[in-house]
Amino acid sequence: MFKIDQKILETSHPVLSLEVSDLRLVDDTRWPWVLLIPRVSNAVELIDLAPDLRDQVWLEADQVARVIKARFSPSKLNIAAIGNQVRQLHIHLIARFIDDSAWPNTVWGVPGAEPYEADELMSRVRDLKSSF
């Protein structure tokens, strides 16, 4: 049975379900940052997915990337499947800006997450949902 990893649940909020993946917002206002999590039990590597499913995951990643680009106009998109800390397959999509606090470095492992306030979170999630 498919379950989302506990650490992902604790550090992100649900946005919506796409055809094969769940989209979640990382609870850190420093960067617009979402996770795309294919609903496949025990998936770890992209190459372990069946080809059709892998294609659909990339279509959904594309769709999310277009929403992030349209909504935030980032200087650069960062898209990555890493999984060193949480093995469950998940794809990071992050809007980066030349004046953000980590630029031009990557954001993984940068301490000091700044959680969303309740209002801010509801508005951000609503806004993302309405873009699909």
Place this chain on the structure above:
Amino acid sequence: MFKIDQKILETSHPVLSLEVSDLRLVDDTRWPWVLLIPRVSNAVELIDLAPDLRDQVWLEADQVARVIKARFSPSKLNIAAIGNQVRQLHIHLIARFIDDSAWPNTVWGVPGAEPYEADELMSRVRDLKSSF
């Protein structure tokens, strides 16, 4: 006309050309680390590629990931399109190990690159080429 970014040229070595991308080995022995560079002038974001080309790039990334997995048996593959420092579209594929020097953190920006010796480089490139 298609050209590979100067910083990529200076920090990596050619391995081979796939149908739409060039594969290069990052000159750092700390991790088996390759770059896949679609031969598309001025490409920056994956979502800017035509859909057929984007699909082919992911097929090639998959092919490379399978080679890396078979050849190095990593604890985890890291696959990422970042581009904060070099805007030209390129995909990182890195074999990570639970006993490597950056684990479980990411490898981008970790100082102290350890370049290949000439023999080691030739052998690694030959080995990778023969896997395709």
